[in-house]
Amino acid sequence: MPSLFSVPTARRVDSQRLLSVALIPLAASIAMASTVAATGFTSSPLGESTSTLGFLLDFTTFCYLAVAMAHLSGAIADRTCGGMAAGLSMDEYDAPEPISGEEFWQAFPNHVDGAAIAGAVTLLCVIAGSLVG
Numbered sequence: 001m002p003s004l005f006s007v008p009t010a011r012r013v014d015s016q017r018l019l020s021v022a023l024i025p026l027a028a029s030i031a032m033a034s035t036v037a038a039t040g041f042t043s044s045p046l047g048e049s050t051s052t053l054g055f056l057l058d059f060t061t062f063c064y065l066a067v068a069m070a071h072l073s074g075a076i077a078d079r080t081c082g083g084m085a086a087g088l089s090m091d092e093y094d095a096p097e098p099i100s101g102e103e104f105w106q107a108f109p110n111h112v113d114g115a116a117i118a119g120a121v122t123l124l125c126v127i128a129g130s131l132v133g
Helices: 015-022 024-038 052-081 101-106 111-132
Strands: none
Touching: 015 024, 015 052, 015 111, 024 052, 052 111
């Protein structure tokens, strides 16, 4: 019986892809929310409608929703147009041969995994935002 925390069909875990799905959108949302707050937008009625944490959660929701949609559209494009290089790794195009589609889909996270992870974080941010705001 597989463990709850195992990735049953993955042959390897790609740490760069996992980082791009899990942590980079969080850093982007914090940077964007800080920039908007520094411009004084939060003093408008729209910005004042939620707390500071709610304001940050709204930006985080936006970032993870964008990541989820990007991975979902990548999965659709890959399945309908054939195995193209995913472009998720910084050095993937500089490598002598880009990874094959089969190798891409056997790693964790692939596009479907990325969409699921980002979608789950989006849902958690929406729930947390409704509890905070």
